[in-house]
Every structure is written in C-alpha cells, then in structure tokens.
Amino acid sequence: MLGGGGQIDPAQFERLTGMPLDPAMMAMVQQQLRGAMAAGDGIPWGVAEQQALQLARTGDLSVTDGDRVDLDGALTLANLWLSEATVISELAQTPRIITRAEWVSATLPVWQEFAEPVATSITDALTRTLAEQAPEELKPLLQGAGKVMRSLGGSLFATQLGQVVGQLSTEVISGGDVGIPVMPAGEAAILPQNFADFGRDLDIADDQLALAVAVRELAHARLFRHAKWLRLHVLSQVTEFARGIDVDTDALEDLASRFDPSRPDELRTALESGALLPEHTEAQRAALARLESLLATVEGWVDVVTEDATARLPKAAAISETVRRRRAAGGPAEQALASLVGLELRPRRLREAAAMWRAITEAVGVDARDSLWDYADFMPSSEDIDDPSRIIDSLRRRALGADAPETELDELDDAIARILAGEESSDPRTDLDADGDSDRDQNDDSEADGGAPDGPVR
Template identity: 65%
Template sequence: MTDDDRSPEEEFQEMLRQLLGGQGGLDPEQLQALSAMGMDPAMLQSMLSRMQGAFASGSDEIDWSSAKTQALHLANQDGRGITSGSQHDLEQAFTLAALWLTEATTVSSLPTPPTVLTRGQWVEASLPVWQELAEPVANSIADALTEALQTQTPEEMRGMIAGAGRMIRTVGGTLFAAQLGNVVGRLSREVVSGGDVGIPLMPAGQASILPQNFADFGRDLEIEADQLALYLATRELAHARLFRHARWLRLHVISQVTDFARGIHVDIDALEDLASRFDPSSPHELREALESGALLPQRTEAQTAALTRLENLLATIEGWVDVVTADAASRLPAADRVAEAVRRRRAVGGPGEQAMASLVGLELRPRRLREAAAMWRAVTDAVGVGVRDSLWDYPDLMPTADDIDDPNALVARLEARARGEQPAPDAMDDALAALLRESGPPDDPPTGDDDASGPHPV
C-alpha cells in the first residue's frame, strides 16, 4: 500500500508512531492531514519537542520546563526592573531591621545579606518548591486523564491509539505544568517578600523583598514608605532567621504539605465527563478545569485532619514572627497599622494564591494566626525572650495545637521547668509508662557468683 492509499486513521497512527518513537517533527503534508481530522497542528507542534524528549528518554515523568517558561513570561511582562533608589532604600531598611531584631529575639542573625529580587528572580528561586508541592497532584491528574480518555474511546477506535497512552499522559502533564507556571507567574506579581505565603520558598537563611510588589502593596495604605519598608524588612528577616535557626523546620513544613497533596485524588466522574467532549484542538476547557479545581473532589477526613495540622503549624510559625516583629518594630508610629494590613492580606489572599489553592487543592492561609500570636505573647510576657525562643531548638519542644487553645497550660509548664520542677506527665508519658509496665522488668544479668561456680560444660 502506498502513502496515498492510507486512510486518515492510518495517517494518524503513523504520526503517533513518529511522535512516540521520537523520529522528528511533522512535515507539511502531515500537518495538513491533522487539520483535516479537526486537530490544531500549531497546538500539537508546540508540545512536540517536550513530548519527544519524554518519549526518547522512556520516562513517564512530567516535563516541568513549560511551567518555568510560562511563569517567567508573566513575571517579566511589564518590563519593570529595580531602580537603584528602591534597592538602596530597602537595603538600608534591612540593615536597621537587623539591629532591632537583635533586641527582640535570641535567634541569631543571618550569615548572608538580604537581597532585593525582581519578579523573575523570585520565580527562579521559588519554582522548585512549587513543583515539589504540585507534583503529586499533577501525576494524579495525568494518570486519571489517560484512564478516562481510554475509557471514553469507542471499542472500534482503540486500535488507533494503541501505544499512545504515554502521549496522552504527557499532554495532560504538560498542560498541568503550564497551568502551574501560569499560577506562579501571577503569584510573582503579588508576593512582597520571600516568606510572604508562609512556606519556606527561598533557600535557607535567605531574606528577600520584591521592590516592584512592595510599591504596589503600599500604594493605598497611606503609610510612609520608609516605615512600611522597615516593618516588612523586619518581618522578612524574622521569618528567615527562624527557618535558619530551626533547621528541621523547613523539612517539617514541606513534608506536611506534600503528605496532604499525596492524598489528593482526581474526581473520575468529572474527568470522564470532560474527556467525553475533550477536543485536542481546543484544550482551553481542560486548562480551566485544572485551574478552577473542578477535577479535585471534596477532601477526605484524613486530608481534613492533615490540613488542620498544617494550618496549626503555619499559624505557630507566623504567630512567632508577628510577635517578634511587633517588638522589634515598636519604635515605628505606624507599626500597628502595617501589622493589621499584613494580617488582613494573609487572611484573604490574592488572586494568585487563590488560584494555587484551586490548582493544588491546598490553602496556605493560617486560620488561627491571631490565637497563635496571643500564645506567643503570653509566653514572652511570662518567661521572657530566651525561654520563648528555646522552644524552637528541637521539634518536640515546639508548641502544639493544644497550646494554642490553652496558652496558660504552656506557660505553667515553662515556669515549672524554670523552677527545676518535673513537668506533669502528659498523654504520651502515660502511654509510655503503661507500655513499660506491660513489658515487665528485664531479666537479671548473671552475677559474678554464677561465673565462679565452676567450669562450664563444653
């Protein structure tokens, strides 16, 4: 059979074999054949190089390069850079904020100087963490898309797509990666500092502010720019110092986020409904479904519990940052107004943060921030800065959700410890004691008299 005698279906099969085998691009005649079958050649060609890389490597891993490309495109869209004046002002603010923090906390200063970042630089620095958080959801969606599309394919047409499962999965993963890039790019136009969203996005010990977004944040607050810069610099330094001091804390936060994300499963019914009318030449409906969160079902009880633990952890971290920042910046006349503006902003979140919550199914706003800050204030007033900050020395010393509920009990334990008293046993202590009682005492070791009783038989 010659090439001219092949049907459109056979042409499509041949093109799939080329794509799956990494045999290069599509020639003009093949592109014309795709148009005849109702597929958008430009859309397919744009993904060709990424898909071929995945096929050639034999890997099913998602190619995240489209996320970076899209994020940087949005971050650098307006072309604004950092002026020498804004950089100098923020560097001066960081210098003074570091001196103030020395009086408000025993957590040591940072070994590297703070930086001012463009939006694009923030994308470059934070994208690896966003990718780590989003990857479990991306894999779940890509796998479910493959299964749903295969289920929706009529029996008589399944031979046409035999062997193309990896292509379908790659397309789904690439679309998700592009949406992640879109969301991170939008976030880059909202975040003011490295610790703005609560999770540790910057390398350990790195404090950063984005001058472009700093100007936007302060535009409607009617607060002097130098006071705003000093407060935000103090808060960013406190956040960065804490994560450098408690080196275990970064992994603790990231692990809790990824544990939550791994529990996310795609709503198969919603995906099958989408797959039944999916048009490869117009993937906008799939993109909208990904970003709106329509494919993510309601949380399970286990996920709700995991999210509660994460919210308590983030509230505990940011509550400490709030209290330390308030004490360090107490000289600023507008400190209370700036603090309230920051709290309101964290409580509501911007459009980019809301889009991230829909895409990954995770809200990063600590709902108990005020209660956690009240706990840290009570501890500071009762036992002082040194004892308060020592609670970050080890993971098992960090306050729990119960301590947020009842700060007085935490204060009583810390005061008793300062007096040299043994703390009252808690539920874990009681459980350990019961376990030891059940196991009984260990066997007595042989005594010296036993050894001297005579030679042992051989």
C-alpha cells in the same frame, strides 16, 4: 503525523474529525505533539519555569540603585531592632534585593516538590480514562497513546503551575510572604517592584513600611534558619497532604463527553477551577488541619516578634493590621494555587496563635519563649493555641530547673510543706528506731549521762 515526514490534508482531517483546522493550526498541533513525545513520561518542569519567568518579566523590571539603597538601609536597621525582640541569632547570609524573575528561579524547586504528586495524579487519570473509555475497536490503535496523554497532561499541568507561580511573583513583597519556606534556607529577600505597589495606596510613609516589611522578612528567615527541623516539618506536611490528592474521574469523564475541540480552554478552565479535584479525604483533612495549625504557629510568632521590634514606629499598629489582613485574605495567585493543588496556604488561626505567643511572652519572657523552637517536641500544639496555660506552666518549671516529671515535683512540694509545718525532721537522712525516737536523740541522752554512744556517731 508525529514523524514529520508526511503532510496531512486539513480538509480531510476536518471531514474525519469535525474540527476546523487551517494549515497554521495543524502545524502548531504537530509541533506540540512532537514536543510531548520527546518529553518522556516525566513532568516537564522546564515548561513551568518558562511560563513563570515570562509572566515575571512583564511590566516594569527595573530595580533602581535608589531602591536598593533604601531597602538595604531598612534591612540593616531592622536587623538591629529584631535582635532586641528575639534571642534567635542573625542570618549568616546578607539579605538580598531581588527581582520577580530571581524570586521565581529561587522558589520554583519548592513549588515543584509539593505540586508533583498532584501532577502525577492528573496524568495517571488521563491515561487511565483513555484506556478505559476507548471503544474496543480503537484500543489496538491507542496502545501507544498512553505516553502521549501522560506527556500532554504533564505539560498542561506544568503550564498552569508556571502561570500561578509567575503571577505570585507579581504579588509577593518578600521571600517569606507566602508563609511556607520557599526561599533557600537561611536567605531573606525583598522585591522592590512589588513593595512599591503594596505601599502605593496606604497612608504610611515608605520608610516606616520598609522597616516593618524588613523586620517581618528577617524574623521569618531567622526562625527557619534557627529551627532547622521546621523547614522539613512544613514541607513534609504539605507533601503528605498533596500525596493524598487524586483526580475525580467522574468529573473528568463528564468533561471528556462534552469536550468541544474548538474550545481547548475548557480543560484548562477545569484545572484552574479545581473541578477535577474531589472532596478531601479524612486523612487529607487531618493533614490540612495539622498544616494550618503549624503555619499559624509560625506566623503568630513572626507577628508578635515584628510587633515588638517595630514598637518605635508611629504607625506600627496600622502596619501590623494591614499586613495581617493581607495575610488572611491572600491574592488571586494564591487562590489559583488553591484551586490547582487543593491547598490553602493562609492560616485561619493567625490571630489566636499570635495571642498565644503574646501570653507566653508576658508570662515567661523572650528567652523561654524562643526556646520552644529548639526542638520539634517543644513546639506548641493546636490545643496550646486554644489554651496556652499548659505550655506556660511547663516553661515556668523549666525556668526553675525542675526537669523532673510533674508527679515527682508535686511530691517534693508536699514534702517541703510538711517539713515547714513541723511534721517531719528537717534532716531527711535521720533514721527512726522502733519506738519512733531518733538515733540522734538517744545519742544525746547518752552523752548527757557521761557515757559514750553505742555504735558510730552519725
């Protein structure tokens, strides 16, 4: 059948398998199996791209010159406002106005990066289950079927990922809208098609909304360009979580035992619902907690900077609350991604993180606040989100130029207090003799008697 040289009688195939197949369906099955054999053992990411682009190109694809002019103007003004709210420098590349299809092409490599461990787990589980569950008399016939199952499983997962990313392209309004850095480093972009849908039911003027969205997108892109370590930090956390994902073989075997060939959508539904993904392990829960804290820290900073930069807008507070609720709720595509990969991208501590950044800004100012992004070791932790007093104290000491350890600083403060209280000489270089009198006092006495002091004058 896979060689294509012979023909299979659909009636005979139906008697052997109980599957009602007409000639057209048989031809489609043969074509899919040949494609799977030719794909090799890897995940056919080209299938994911085709599916995503197909969904991204549905509907109204036009981006008018008027849309570009309006959003370009908003991005230009947003850049000026943002420079007043943060000391993090401007982008080297001009922000872009892109279509949904362009967003798919730009971001798909990142989606592949953290989805690949899950796809590998699924295809390995399919192959392993086939080898373990097949009857002994059929195992010699199925020795070469592992490659087919691996290719079919990979193709199925790639198709599902493509549909999720394609659906996401119809929901996101900017490059950084999903929270993780899916756009190339240092690039910012707005999707005018989705921006129009986002503002359609809001009682907010389009120019105000465009400015707020532009400021948020530029703040997100500036941050990841400035803190070059941050992008790798986020993606490594995502990858660490994804590599721990396995497939629930019991659920897979249960699905196989009741699988109805006349309902092939059942396997796809199981993938979409997350039924094949087991409960998170302890290591995964720890990785997920770190990732959620990291994403909340990033989004909280973006929230505070955007709020400060857009303070001139009459409805700035309403826009901020709308965006915050949208970020917290997510969309259907992100929910599908959570089911497919097991990863929730929406930070749950967004408000607490924003409150921390606001407290830091009011306590030490913008310059000290933004210096926390210079090195990974400076970044606030989950404990700092709960209580920012420690990091505020640290920034205040740095602002005073006191880089010594805290114990040394305390000793210095105590010494200064004793000097001011008259407990010690103001000159720390003064030596004391055995009687407790200083050399300087002895020299002064000698000079008063007309004699020269013994030894060199200090």
